[in-house]
Amino acid sequence: MATDHFDDPNIPDEERLFRRINLAHMVDGGGGESAVSSAAFRAPELSVNLESVMRTAGRGPEDSLKDNPNDLLTSIAAGVCRRNLQIVCPDPIPKEPAHGYVFGNKSKRIQRALRDAARWVVPDAAPSWEEIRLRKAQLGITGRELGED
Amino acid sequence: MATYTHALPWTNSLFQPKWGSGGSEAIAFTDPDVARVSVTARPEARRPAAYTLETPFPAWLKPTIQAFIDLLQLPQNWDGYGAVQVREQLAQQALMVLVEVMENDAPSPSVVPLSDGGVQIEWHRRGLNIEIEFPADEAPGYCYYEDDGDLESEGRVSRNYERIQAYIATLK
Numbered sequence: 001m002a003t004d005h006f007d008d009p010n011i012p013d014e015e016r017l018f019r020r021i022n023l024a025h026m027v028d029g030g031g032g033e034s035a036v037s038s039a040a041f042r043a044p045e046l047s048v049n050l051e052s053v054m055r056t057a058g059r060g061p062e063d064s065l066k067d068n069p070n071d072l073l074t075s076i077a078a079g080v081c082r083r084n085l086q087i088v089c090p091d092p093i094p095k096e097p098a099h100g101y102v103f104g105n106k107s108k109r110i111q112r113a114l115r116d117a118a119r120w121v122v123p124d125a126a127p128s129w130e131e132i133r134l135r136k137a138q139l140g141i142t143g144r145e146l147g148e149d
Numbered sequence: 150m151a152t153y154t155h156a157l158p159w160t161n162s163l164f165q166p167k168w169g170s171g172g173s174e175a176i177a178f179t180d181p182d183v184a185r186v187s188v189t190a191r192p193e194a195r196r197p198a199a200y201t202l203e204t205p206f207p208a209w210l211k212p213t214i215q216a217f218i219d220l221l222q223l224p225q226n227w228d229g230y231g232a233v234q235v236r237e238q239l240a241q242q243a244l245m246v247l248v249e250v251m252e253n254d255a256p257s258p259s260v261v262p263l264s265d266g267g268v269q270i271e272w273h274r275r276g277l278n279i280e281i282e283f284p285a286d287e288a289p290g291y292c293y294y295e296d297d298g299d300l301e302s303e304g305r306v307s308r309n310y311e312r313i314q315a316y317i318a319t320l321k
């Protein structure tokens with residue numbers, strides 16, 4: 001975990017920051033759609049992977065899921081984070097050289113703003129709630145039984 | 150009467166659900182993996198009573214309890230980002246608030262973990278959204294917002310649940 005947080009100007013606003021989404025944070029969005037809970041973007045120190053570092057290492061975005069293959073993957077632009085009063089900084093760790101942080105207090109409004117600005121990477125479009133529900137059931141992390149709304 | 154499966158040692162909790170009044174029947178929450186929790190409805194008693202449930206119990210209750218049970222089974226670092234395990238006390242607090250605010254025909258909420266050990270319950274229906282969070286080290290809070298951005302409201306969860314109840318009522 002980073003101890004000093006600074007906004008790194010070498011990270012351009014358009015840089016994509018990859019954030020994994022655990023299926024526990026996928027919820028019923030209504031109308032057959034799934035939604036990412038704002039809780040997925042709540043942590044003051046929000047871990048992300050920096051696309052530029054991954055690309056330099058020859059890694060594609062999906063490699064962010066290498067240790068968490070059941071997760072989904074979204075991206076958010078560094079500039080969006082900054083406009084929501086967040087600091088974007090690298091924080092390479094042995095396990096993940098592309099690791100970085102989106103650091104800052106995240107009010108509910110900011111959590112939602114980050115969530116709404118996030119774009120799907122894996123899968124490349126929002127999955128249906130049915131897909132999510134089935135996957136959750138397979139993994140045993142759903143509270144809703146199949147066929148139950 | 151249906152028998153629920155229940156894994157939480159919440160036998161010291163006091164619930165006075167909105168749907169309860171008058172005589173009631175006992176419901177036992179059982180699970181092969183945990184000790185049986187027998188619950189006898191005692192509307193007149195202040196303690197002990199884990200659940201005072203009466204028929205017809207609300208449709209949202211079973212999936213919601215199961216969702217809390219599932220959250221409590223998440224391991225340390227369940228998100229791979231260092232999240233801590235969900236605290237039973239916070240799950241219990243969230244369930245107690247739900248019992249207070251939910252009508253029989255209220256839609257089931259989604260229940261999600263917070264990385265600090267808290268929980269969040271939320272609904273998203275027809276462009277209307279409610280989130281109630283129970284963080285580990287902050288007071289519970291709620292927010293209501295509409296997809297079209299016309300209305301947005303945030304506040305702390307207090308013993309006066311009227312506003313939250315009103316928002317949930319809009320979801321039906």
